[in-house]
Amino acid sequence: MRWLSFFRTIHAKLIIIYVLLILVAMQLIGVYFVSSMKNSLTSNFTQDLQARAEMLSVLAEQDLNGSDGKMEEDSVESLRARVNNLFDFSGAEIQVLDASGKVLITSQGSHADYVGRKNTQTVVSRALQGIRDNEEYMVDEDNVRKKVVAKPVISQGKIVGAVYIAASMTELYDTMKRINNVFLSGMLIALALTAVLGVVLAHTITHPIKVMTRHATEVAEGKFDQQMPVFGDDEIGRLSVAFNYMTGRLREALSQNEEEKEKLSSILTNMSDGVVATDDNGRVILVNRRASAMLGVNENEMTGRHIAVLLGIDPEETEALYSGSSASTLLQLEPAGQDEPIVIRVTFTPIHRREFGITGTIAVLQDVTEQEEMETTRREFVANVSHELRTPLTTIRSYAEALDDGAMGEPQLAERFVGVIRNETERMIRLVTDLLHLSRLDSNEAPLRMQPADVMEMLDEVADRFSFQMKQKHIRSGMFVEQGIGKVVIDRDQIEQVLDNLMSNALKYTPEGGNIRIEARRNSEGMLSISVQDTGIGIPKKDLDRIFERFYRVDKARSRNMGGTGLGLSIAREIVKAHGGQIFLESEYGQGTCTTFTLPMLGEGREAQ
Known part of the structure; x- marks a missing residue:
């Protein structure tokens, strides 16, 4: 970890960048130098072979200019002597071929069996066709790279043979290898020296920065008497001078504003209500976060606005509040980002100065929505x-x-x-x-008695309790319990009361010949979902949002005649909430109602039979 932190410092970054720059520069120079050297050596080597082949083709012209392309024995010996004396160099094989491509002379004794056999290489074929520029690379059976050159031998406008030279390039590549080794050694030495110089250079730059960082930290902690040493007249020295000047100015400004800041900070920090301060023209000059949150307006956007516009107060009422004849007022606001309006009590306190009268106003905002x-x-x-x-x-x-x-x-x-x-x-x-x-x-005075309860058994008992009344009204009933739902940990008496209320409502508002169905399923969130669905008169959409309110009835006269108190669904909602679930209702007027509540799936379950 210590090494990792070191590599994140400017010191390490400067060294790395410095070394990398030198490395990249040397690599570019090396690649260019080695490439140029290789091209030069290869070109010289090729040109030498071409010159030798050209010279040999001229010398062989006289010996190959025999009748019908045949050579006398003394001509062959004379040509072999020229090849051995004038063109003998290490790692090369020289062949002289007649017009048909047969080897007449070879400079290597190990290839004596080639004499009389045709050389079928491409460069030979091209040379026998009169093409003079013939060269190619090849790798022989010993994995030795060679350069091959072939020249035609022309006598009196007629091709009478060809000269073939295959020279090993081993010495050339050995030379290139030695050059690469020398360059690599030099590069490593240069990088080592560069790293040393980089360390020295980085230290001269980072040392003043470290000192400045230490002094900046002390200034941030309140030690304004610290002076940054000046390390010269360069950019870092001028930065040190500017830092010292900034520290002095900051010390003066803080000492002048400290008293006022303490007063304002004490007021705004200890206020749990919103506070808005205005000038004598009613423009907002100071606001705390609580006021900004209550009004749903950014603090910066509130500054400079008239408080009457900000709060939506009538000018006459604003004037009365400013003068002190009216102490407070209630406002209903709809802050941005909130769905429900809030009620705020605004209390105004004028700020008086002995010689100038009212110079501003402090408005205290209290959120009294809940009250x-x-x-x-x-x-x-x-x-x-x-x-x-x-x-x-x-x-x-x-x-x-x-x-x-x-x-x-x-x-x-x-x-x-x-x-x-x-x-x-x-x-x-x-x-x-x-x-x-x-x-x-x-008041949480009715603690839940949580015990394992079988869902199938509980729903059967509820259906049995209402079976007689459903038979009297000729209402068909049905029940479905999803496979895998067995026991859940609940207060069975309380949940049965919820089911009794839902079944009672379904039975009351379902006409004769209707249907009532109870279902228990596992929803997508893994909770037990129990629903009671009927084909009754349904509930109008305008009443759905208030159906769980206490004493709320859709048809008050009919509900009262049926013996309802208007509290059944409210009690059901509180019981389900106490279990950690939710209850909701879906209905189409004239088509029926489906009331569903969810419960956490706790305990071990078993399949319903």
């Missing part, structure tokens, strides 16, 4: 409870007065009145019981 919602909910709840209790109490009072006025003397009438009083009393008892249940759920 207002709770107050609204409380008022609605009290109104709903009062209404729900007043109706049966009024009925009981009316029938009690009728009994007191003489209805007791008529047995049949008295029995009917007493039955009405009993029904209304039972409805009030159910209402109070449901309210107490909801209260315990809201």
Whole structure:
């Protein structure tokens, strides 16, 4: 890790870059030099072979100019003497061929058996056709690279033979190898010297930077008395001078603004509410993050805007707030990025100066959305409870007065009145019981008794409890439990209450001859999904969003006549939420309703039978 951190430093980067530049430069020079040297040596070697072949072809012209292309014995010996004396050089084979391509003379004794045989190489064929520029590379059976040259022998405009020279290039490549070795050694020595020089050069650059970094860190920690040493009159020296000047100016500025900054920081940091400060013209000059979040406007965008425009307050009300005649006001805003509007209480406090009067205003913003919602909910709840209790109490009072006025003397009438009083009393008892249940759920005073429960068995029991009522209304029932769903860990009594409420609602609002179906499946999130689907009257779309509210009824008169309290779905939602699930409802008016709730799949399951 230490080596890795070293390679990330400027020191290491300068050395590496310096060495790489030298390496690349030497590589380019070396490639160019070696390539040029190789081309030069190869060209000279080829030209030498061409000159020798040309000279030999001229000397062989007289000996090959015999009748019918045949040579006398003394001509052959004379030509062999010329070849051995004038053209003998190491690693080369010289052949003289007649017009048919047969070898007449070869300079290598090991190839004496070639005499009298035809040389069928391409360069020989081209030479016998009169083409003078014939050369090629070849690798013999000993893996030796050779250069091959062939020249035609022409006498009196007629091709009487050819000269063939195959020279080994071993010495040429050995020379190139020695040159490469010398260049590589020189390059390694140069790189070593370059690395040493790079270290020295990098140190001269990075040492002032390290010193400056250390001083900058001390300045960041509040030590403004530190002075950066000046390392010369170059760029780094001028940077050191500028750094010292900056440190002095920063020390002066901070000392001047420290007191004001402490005041503002203390106010804004300790305020849990939003704070907006304006000048005497009502323009925003200071705002904290809380105010920016509440208004849904960026802090920079708020600065300079008029607070009346920012908050959407009428000019007359703004003037009253500025003057202090009105202390606060409630605003309903819809900040950007939030779906629901919020209610804000804005309290204005004018800033007074003895000689200039009001020089600005401090506006404190408090988010009272939750309090207002709770107050609204409380008022609605009290109104709903009062209404729900007043109706049966009024009925009981009316029938009690009728009994007191003489209805007791008529047995049949008295029995009917007493039955009405009993029904209304039972409805009030159910209402109070449901309210107490909801209260315990809201305050977490109804702990869940979690135990393994068989889903198939639980759904069978629920269907059995409502089978008699469904037979009376000729309603067909059905049930489906997906394979693999066995036991889940739940509070069975509470979940059965949810199912009873859903089945009761389905039974109430499904006409005779309809269908009710219960299904249990595993959804895509791995949770148990239980749904109760009916073919009843359905629910209008405008009522779907409020169907789980307490005391909310789609058809209030009909629901009350059927004995409903308007709390069943609210209780079901709270029970499902306590289990960590969700409940939702889908309905088409006139076509039916499907209520589904989900529960976590815990415990070991088994296949439903």
